[in-house]
Amino acid sequence: MTTAAPRRFEPVAPDPDPARRPLFVRIRRSTSVRDISAVYLFAALFVIFALWEPDTFLTLRTWQVLLDNQAIIGLVALGLVVSLSAGVVDLAVGSEAGFGGIVVAWLLARHGVPIPLAILLSLLAGALVGVVVALLIVRARIISLIATLAMSSILIAVIDWISGSQQILDLGQPFQKIATDELFGLAYPVYILALVALVVWYFLERTALGRRIRATGGNLEAARLAGVRTSRIIVTSTVACGVITAGAGVLASSQLATGDPTIAQSYLLPAFAAAFLGSTQFHGGRFNVAGTLLAVLVLAVGVTGLQLAGAPIWLPDLFNGIALLAAVGFAQFQKRPTTRTAAIRRILRPRDGLDQEAVTKPSAQARA
């Protein structure tokens, strides 16, 4: 049965060249619920809360605060997108942010290091964490899930050790201004997020490095056999992730005017929910920057709206948890084979295909 038997397969229905499709088809495709469900979700949430809480939800201030708050979560999510693209499931992103935040606070308040140097050192600390994570994965061959879970715990311990489990205060007015000063009504972190998003998008989507990162995440062994130095690629992406998340932590300390040892955990789940919900958008199943930013916004609108409506304090956690499950579940649902994709799969894996066919349709064959 392993014979190269003549296997008939129906050619996949030919799609015309995307550029040559009629305009209305292109519009219909680009607005299909399948690819941009989050946009519709956003619209629905907006309408619901606009009707429910018009006095608060529709004010400019609400939206300014929302964007200011979400900028930091957005940064953490972007860092996560970089590492997820390379196939590293980084459960330490939250702790990496917390670590960056506590290091900068510690340097400023306890050691009087100048602000630029303090920021630089804490970004370096983030990079160092990235290197350690990569070495655990590449050299010690520990799967990323476990390596980063352990790393997360270690980082939390380090954070507590550095801070003595106390908030670090007196970071100074100039440092505080970084995350709270506004330009055109929006705080600086929003612009920083936009800039980082642009850079990450450019590298992931447009450069050879990004292509190699995605190849590594798509199939590490195949990428290696195609000449991609996958170990270096993993180091590069975890370091990038470490720097971005540490930067997010610095902004968090600046925004709170405190080095808070407890913030670490509050970023992990929103970042994962955003990255995974984002992966179902635009590029169908692939982690991407635009989808992630959209997802951050949708999740924030949901949480903010519920809070404005007087929801209890535990609600954001519930909302993020459900959103993560829904996003991943939805992605699985998208992947479920329709009859056509099932046919394609049969051709894809001839051997399995035959087995499946035989196993799933014995009765049909017996009747024939």
Next chain:
Amino acid sequence: MIEDHAASTSPVRPASGRTLLRVSHLSKSFTATKALNDVSLEVAAGEVLAIVGQNGSGKSTLVKLLAGIHQPDPGGVIEVSDGSGRLVPLGQEGHRLHFIHQDLGLLPMLSTTENLDLGRPLGTRWILPARRGAEHARAAELTRHFGAAIDVRAPVARLSSAERAIVAIARALDGWRHPENVLVLDEPTTAFHRDEVGRLFDAVRRVVALGAGVIFISHRLDEVRALADRVVVLRDGRHVAEAPAGHLDDAALVRAIVGTDVRTDVRTDVRTAVRTAVRTTGPAGSAAGPVVLAVDGLGGEHVHDVTFSLRAGEVAGVSGVLGSGREHLNSLIFGVDRPSRGRITLGNDRIRTGDVTAAIEQGVAFVPADRHRLGAVLPMSARENLTLPRLRGVRRRLGAIDRRDEAAVTRRWIGEVDLRPALPDRPLATFSGGNQQKIVLAKWLRTNPRLLLLDEPTQGVDVGAKAAIYQLVQRAAAQGTAVLVASSDAKELTSLCDRVLLMDQGRVVGELSGEALTETALIHAALATGVSGQAADSTPEGGTAS
């Protein structure tokens, strides 16, 4: 001596003993192909029935039908003895067939005792402490009965391959209340050392002596002769011959396995035709080209002391049964596995062993057998897969990949390999196996390799794509690429290669080229000469057999 049963399907009556298994008019179709076509056979108590045939002759399908993994086409019946001499349809009367597959199905970390206990129902003992002493004693007795004096407390992973097989057999036999069972051994000796085979055969003979029946499926004719009482030959899904093992000689058996028609010579003609057609446009015939690859004393985990060289424009094949090292040689040269000794030179440069990226830089390309796991990044688009091995070849703008240039490169190559549908931005996973393989080949041809290594290049590929892939390989050779094809498909090797290296036990034991390179000779070499050194002797005989 061999009775040809291509026309009549009634099996030869077993010489002795009661019939334990009867298969009558068994067929199995997969969409367009008949993998098994009206096969009938019987297994009697106390005999070993060997089933031989090429890859794709229907052996595995038969095993899967017996195991119930596949359902037979209507009309086919499998009957087993119910213990009192009557035959009842399979499935009505408990487990009467027992399978020892190649991988044996043992848990390597558990001890022999634990492995033997796994399948047994616990009943009320599930909560009681295990009676270790008694269980160990029982396990030891059981394995000793089949000729293995082993430490039943040690993890199975520490046993030799024959000992492991014996444990598997003991487990299959454990719990038989009467001996009227059939044991199916599906190529059990593939991973064995020569001297271990005898131990396994002793164990099998003991099983037979109990009064059970055995079906033995093997690639190696010497083993078949040593163990079997009767031999059934399958070809193209049909039961084509059956004879007592004592009446066999190799030539007759190979003739039955390959078929007596002279298709093989037609194949050779096609090869020459394709070659000359392509060669007229390209430089250098196979003999004239300079040496591109020189492998000297190469050794690794599954390969020992391999020495050969390959010229520009030459297509060489690697043949051998599974476990002969055939499937490991290419990855060793490419650097997927790190060689333990020996030297590989490419042109004048020594290849840095164990460094894939460096090998690619030096002009080596490798198409692995496992496309899904190793060959391609299936979630990425065809275009992205195509340009991955040499991204530097695509123009840049502001450090970014110039998408127009990449699209142009992609267009050229999908034209070259005739990708269908010609939609390079689709994920590669949505293409058919043949078209995926075309992209995998194209991505390497794009790097303009000096040496192209192919492992099972047309596995799971439809016929149309197969022809296209052969054309591409021939064209690359005509342009001066040295090609090394490792394949289990004798037809493929005869239609692609100038010469074929024969491997056995990790060593190159012979070579076929020119007139001697025929399908019959290849199969003869692979089947008959399990023992090193005989390959060369058997070549002329096999070559003239058809």
